Amino acid sequence: LAKTTQPISMDSYEGQEVNITCSHNNIATNDYITWYQQFPSQGPRFIIQGYKTKVTNEVASLFIPADRKSSTLSLPRVSLSDTAVYYCLVGEGNAGKSTFGDGTTLTVKP
């Protein structure tokens, strides 16, 4: 499984756009990129998944460059409730295990 590297922490203010970048230099051809969110004492919650280019859903966008060696999760107009740990995962789809890295702790300030 490809190893991922993310910033340990990020701070932002309400209403700002937040971009969290994840490096995965040895991503394999069959690997997808998945992002999860976790609040304290809760299970991880799926945010978005992509393979290449750009994916957008109702909560976030995922940008993946052509070489797929990195990806950027974009959260538009964050609120205080977006304060959480965000995990980038790389692996073959959703049937196999999910390997979590250390994640990025995002703190949104008023």
Place this chain on the structure above:
Amino acid sequence: EPEVTQTPSHQVTQMGQEVILRCVPISNHLYFYWYRQILGQKVEFLVSFYNNEISEKSEIFDDQFSVERPDGSNFTLKIRSTKLEDSAMYFCASSTGEDEQFFGPGTRLTVL
């Protein structure tokens, strides 16, 4: 919206005792998983289960651990003889295999 449920929410046990953590996956899901998260640390994979057998397990999932799907709805994790270092949040997850994994709220296991 369907969700994964776990019971109990908090389990306190004495070292050396057996515990069974219970999960009810989403009804049409075929893949089931257990993860654990020691306080302040990252989420760690324990085991995956498909078609009534273990499909993958980690180094953590040693002979003290077992999983079972005793009926059509429950998925259990048994720890035969708990150790202090087994204290953690244990998360169950399920998936169709095509979409994301859905995680339950977790069971906090405290071993005294």
